[in-house]
Amino acid sequence: MEVSQLFPILKLPFVALWNVIRSMGMKETIDLSFTSKKLVTIIKSIPIADPEITLEIRPAEQPPLFPEETFQPLTMTEKFQKKTKSKDGKLDGKNMSIEYLEYICALFRNEISTLLINVNTSTPVLTSLLIWMNDRQPVLTSCLIYGDCKDHEIIDRFFEERIFSIRQLCFKLKLPPDTKPLNFESLEMEEFVVRTMDVTDSIPNWITVDSVLTSNSITMGIGASPFTGTDLNRIIKGWINGNNPRMEYFRVGVKRCNRQSLLDGIEFEKRETTVKRMYIAENKNYKIQRPIKKRTISGGYDIRRNDGTVATFQLLHSPQSPRALIELSLASKKCRLIIKSIKIPNPGVDFKLVTSEEISQGKNDAREHYLQKHFDILTKCLKLRTYDIDGEDITVEFGRAWAEYVCDLFGSGISSFIFNSSIPGLDLPGLSKWIKNRQSGSKMRLCRLYGDCKNTDNISLFFGARTFSINHLSIQLKFSSGVTPINFGILDMDEFDARTEDMPYIPNWITVESVLTSNCVRMWIGPCTFTTTDLNRIIKGWISGNNPRLEMVHAAVKPFDGHPLFEGIECERRDFDLLRNSNGMVKREVMIRGGFDIVGHDGTVATFKIKNRRWNDKVLWDFYLVVWKNGY
Known part of the structure; x- marks a missing residue:
């Protein structure tokens, strides 16, 4: 096992120390700032381009919204208390206070950019946060309110006490059937998006048509709503008569309605379905993934408002x-x-x-x-x-x-196959052969394995018998410490997504040969036993022509001595302030700041980088290799 060598970081020259610090992640930088006043001064002098400070508030017993390896917000729970410098100088992410948030904002010379609020958060926590944010910043870039909403006291309190404006407001809620309309006040944000989860035939009455008529949003995407054809008619007429001149895109989910009630009293020109027009949303640099970036409109009804602006509406049936x-x-x-x-x-x-x-x-x-x-x-x-x-x-x-x-x-055919690997006596090879025999020519959209895994032999037999194609393979297994690597055969799917975070140890569940022989487009590998030599082989393999389809590979590994990673590799170190984006797993973006550029045998450029993060109170390194297929 490779062991990282310790060195006295504070004895480094100023410029060297400055370069070390600016390559760290946010939480590691915060931890380091507790060490000395000198480090605080250096951190404040580093020109970080738009450092994103994300805060999540939720009940202490509930898990975070996003997986730890893809998104690491600062967290405030009901256990919040006055934060003081701890003896070991480490960030206590479970007990965040207003005083501590102020310290972080001052350290990075920035405001909170994104706020994630669980609807079951206690009122005192939310109130304290809103009072603080009202006083310190006029604008919040993105806000997401999510969770199982048994009552909407927290949501009402949020709109009543909030003074700062929000550019992007999103909801992801599970609402009870007897929900009363939410008190949105005035919807003045640029983008307003609501996803209602697990809606049955009884759609909750959670929003009124007046909330839409009085809004001033540019983009609105509303999930299952109680709106009728008459309500939609009012919304269309309101726009024609001058309501919300900023509106660019509006979408709402409704039950089937009478088309005549929708069109009543509206002058329109019906377009043929052969007429195709595309709406492309302007890039607003929001922090939460947008539900609509572009949309092709086929046909529809053209309408014209009093100032001559033309719009098109459609009623699409599911x-x-x-x-x-x-x-x-x-x-x-x-x-x-x-x-x-x-x-x-x-x-x-x-x-x-x-x-x-x-x-x-x-x-x-x-x-x-x-x-x-x-x-x-x-x-x-x-x-x-x-x-x-x-x-x-x-x-x-x-x-x-x-x-x-x-x-x-x-x-x-079978479009997705999802199974718990801990089902006793499960004949995985037999199931694999059954799927192969019934749909050898069609591709399966998703195959997901999850559950406790004490032995990988049965899973290896499943992949050994597999000849059918898979688009997205998802591994969500909790491995025992003594498991042997899975024999995947050839990983030829577009997406390979393995997340194995909920363990106090890193199991030996995958080999570097599985990556070297793969033909995946994107690979996201959670904590694994890869060494610096293994990562060096992956980089050299891509340079030599392995897997020409590859766009991105990620692996979470233990910290190691960095020198063997570069052995025999010609690379160009990029400036830290150079920021590039790549489409990541399941349509997420991966931001690469700086890194090392390499050139493949065909002239294609790629970048690899190591990033620090916390994992089970330890440090874990995220290795990225991103291929720039269309330049950068």
Whole structure:
């Protein structure tokens, strides 16, 4: 095992120390600032371009919103108290206070750029934060309010006590059916986005049409809403008559409505679907991923407001729920034949295997009840022999039979395969061969493995029997300490995403050969046992022509002596202030500041870099290799 050598950092010359500090991450820099006044002075002198300070407030017992390896906000919980300098000089991320936030903002000479608020946060914490922010900054770039919203006291309090303006306001909420309209006051932000999760047939009455009519937002994206055709008619007429002159894009989800009530009293010109126009949103440098960057409008209804500005509106119908069609198919053979004759866009069947413990915890109650309900009917329809149902568990054999039925009904293949690897006696090689035999020519959208993993042999056999293509392979396993590496065969999917954070140790679950022989476009590898020599081999492999499709690879590793990383590699060190973006996993962006540029055998340029971060109260290094396919 390679061991990092300690050295007296404070004895470095000023310029050398300045360069060391500016290559550190934010939390490591904060920790270091506690060491001496000299370091505070040096940190404040470093010209960091727009340092992003993100703060998340949430109940102490709830997990952070984003995975630790991709997003590390400062955190304030209900346990907040006056922050004082700790004896070991380390940041206590679980106990953030107003005094400490002031210290951080002063250290980086910047304001809070992004605020993440869990709706179950206590009122005193939110009130203290808002009072402080009202006094210290006039504008917040982005704000996201999220969580299971049993009541909207926190949301109402937020709008009542907030004085500072917000450029981008986003909601990601689970709302109860009896929710009353939220008190938004005036929606004056540039972008207003709401995602409502787990909405059933009963859409909560969480927003009023008056909130839209009095808004001044440039972009509005509203999820499932209680709006009617008459409400949409009022919104269109309001825009025509001069409401919200800044509006550029508006989208809202509604139940099916009467088209006549939507068009009543509106002068319009109907466009043919062959007329295609594209809306491209201006880059506003928001901190939270935007739901709409560009949209192609085919046809629609053109309208004109009093100042001559033209707009287009559309009413797009979502396809019939596949679940409703499955229900109908079980009624008679005639219904099944009719459904089979319907051309359903992008059909696909999700096949998921879970443990009885997950079912009892309520994670899959709706699906389990649905399968149980139609077990007898399905058996008769398919003329199957009896499959045993042990208590509340449905056997894997029946799950396969059900999947075959649904695939045959929609004329499609398995689009995603998700399974808990800890299911006892699970025949993964058999499942792999079954999928191979039924859809060898089609690509699976997603394959996800999760759960506790004490032995990787069965998983290796699954990949050994695999010949079908996968677009996105997701590994979310909690490995035991003594596991052996998984034999993946050839990793040829577009996305390989492995997140193994919830462990006090780093298991030996993947080999560097799996990366060197891969043909993935993007690879995100969580904590692994790669050494500096392994990373050196990955860099040299890409330079020599391994995996020409590669756009990005990430690996989280233990700190090591940096010299072997560069051995035999010609590279150019880029200035720290040079900032470049790359599209990361699942449409996230990865920002590369500085780093080392290398050139592949075909002239393509790539950049590799090491970044520090905290992991289980220890330091972990994130290795990035980003390929600039379209220049930089």
